Amino acid sequence: xxxxxxxxxxxxxxxxxxxxxxxxxxxxxxxxxxxxxxxxxxxxxxxxxxxxxx
Amino acid sequence: xxxxxxxxxxxxxxxxxxxxxxxxxxxxxxxxxxxxxxxxxxxxxxxxxxxxxxxxxxxxxxxxxxxxxxxxxxxxxxxxxxxxxxxxxxxxxxxxxxxxxxxxxxxxxxxxxxxxxxxxxxxxxxxxxxxxxxxxxxxxxxxxxxxxxxxxxxxxxxxxxxxxxxxxxxxxxxxxxxxxxxxxxxxxxxxxxxxxxxxxxxxxxxxxxxxxxxxxxxxxxxxxxxxxxxxxxxxxxxxxxxxxxxxxxxxxxxxxxxxxxxxxxxxxxxxxxxxxxxxxxxxxxxxxxxxxxxxxxxxxxxxxxxxxxxxxxxxxxxxxxxxxx
Numbered sequence: 001x002x003x004x005x006x007x008x009x010x011x012x013x014x015x016x017x018x019x020x021x022x023x024x025x026x027x028x029x030x031x032x033x034x035x036x037x038x039x040x041x042x043x044x045x046x047x048x049x050x051x052x053x054x
Numbered sequence: 055x056x057x058x059x060x061x062x063x064x065x066x067x068x069x070x071x072x073x074x075x076x077x078x079x080x081x082x083x084x085x086x087x088x089x090x091x092x093x094x095x096x097x098x099x100x101x102x103x104x105x106x107x108x109x110x111x112x113x114x115x116x117x118x119x120x121x122x123x124x125x126x127x128x129x130x131x132x133x134x135x136x137x138x139x140x141x142x143x144x145x146x147x148x149x150x151x152x153x154x155x156x157x158x159x160x161x162x163x164x165x166x167x168x169x170x171x172x173x174x175x176x177x178x179x180x181x182x183x184x185x186x187x188x189x190x191x192x193x194x195x196x197x198x199x200x201x202x203x204x205x206x207x208x209x210x211x212x213x214x215x216x217x218x219x220x221x222x223x224x225x226x227x228x229x230x231x232x233x234x235x236x237x238x239x240x241x242x243x244x245x246x247x248x249x250x251x252x253x254x255x256x257x258x259x260x261x262x263x264x265x266x267x268x269x270x271x272x273x274x275x276x277x278x279x280x281x282x283x284x285x286x287x288x289x290x291x292x293x294x295x296x297x298x299x300x301x302x303x304x305x306x307x308x309x310x311x312x313x314x315x316x317x318x319x320x321x322x323x324x325x326x327x328x329x330x331x332x333x334x335x336x337x338x339x340x341x342x343x344x345x346x347x348x349x350x351x352x353x354x355x356x357x358x359x360x361x362x363x364x365x366x367x368x369x370x371x372x373x374x375x376x377x378x379x
Contacts, residue, residue: 001318001347003377005311008251008343010259018378048263049304 014039015046056233060104060138063164063231067136068095073162076136077115079108085184086177090115104138105190106197109171109215111324112137113146113280116156133160140168144226145322145357146280151228152360155283165229167237170210170218172197174329177213181206217325217338219243228360244346250339262307268333269306271299275327275337276313281320288312314340319348319365322357 007013017036021029060078067073073095080091080101088107092115093099116135139147144165150156169192181188181201189200197213199206220243225236250258276282276289288296289309297312298305314337321341328338348354351374354365 001344001351002315004347005315005318005340005344007255008258009262009307009311009340010255010257012255020378048259049307051298051304 011046012043014043057102057104059233060164060166061099061102063233064093064102064136064138065099067162067164067231068093068099070134070162073134073136076138076164077112078102078138079104079110079112081187084187086172086174086181086188086190102138104166106170106172106192106213107177107188107190108140109174109329111143111146111278111280111326112139113143113150114278114326116147116161117150117280117283134162135160136162136164138164138166139226139229140166140171141221141223141226142168142322142324143280144228145223146324148228148357148360149281149320149322149364152357152362152364158360163226163229163231165226165232167225167232167234168218168221169224170214170221172213173215175334176215180208180213215325215329217323217328220342221323222355223358227358242349244342244349247339247343247346251343263303265335266306266310267303269301269310269335270333271301271306271309272332274330274332275335278326278330279317280322280324280326281317310335310337310340314344317341318344319352319354320356321345 003013003016006016017032019028019032021032064076064078068076075092075094078091078093079088081103082089086107088103088105088110090110090112091101093102116137119135137143137147144163147156147161147163151158172190177199178184181199184201186202188202191198192210195210197208197210199208221240222242223239225234226232253261273289276287289312297308321344323338323342323345325338327341328336331337345356348356348365352365356365
């Protein structure tokens, strides 16, 4: 639901991701992280809603 | 709306030994405003009104009473509060009972079948600068509005609050006494939400950025919400500080997402947040999006049944799991 709410308010849904990875599944963990980093690099950083420096 | 019958029921409720006071509506001090009325036994029951102007939710006051610190079981006797509830209020009460905010036996609910209420902004735009209290009655699809001694007839559609057109349950779902006829549940309408979903991502982003930039973070939407009654709130917390105090677009976005998500599977669609918003943010658009998701993904409607389990605290193996990647 959070994902679809973010999508509704104009955030790319690829930016939020949830997976179940057990402590013994090191390989899966690495795969998930590599995949999401690759995807995020393709989208690039979010240009809006950037917190202003104080 | 049969006000006489409401007064009779109210008098009967206040005559009970276990009822402490009654929360209803009374005439406001100016224009098209109504005030909440807190009537104790032997007080004047005639101040009670029920008209299309009664557009505020009274459920919040129940919670405010119950969360007073230092009240012992003894001090709470006689313990019942009588409350006048419309369809949406009754759903709020249902959810309160379900979340164990207020026990059912603390409430004496006078249900009122609601034909929809007037949008304050619409009527004030139509009759600006009204200082004397005005009166409104409904007749054959028209509102008869008495302002400063003059009577005007306005078609209902022109002043009806937008949310009332998508109201599912005009008749209360929980009550001890019901006033007015039972009205059938109406079908779902999420057309405007679906239309907004269909817009491209950039357009939606631009729309919300523009909207959120207006927010002044007065927290009126949070404070008025009958769903908000916790004493610890992440929005007030300074350590850790989840949210900065500054009212800029990025913090406002964060605030609104937190506020909306807090209502996932809990919003009962009374529209109080939108009504009190000084900046006219379309908050119900976010809330109704979650309502739509809850209905479509989990076939869940909030506040329908006081014995139901709330959506986000339950798990079924057949729940959709598309979000796990």
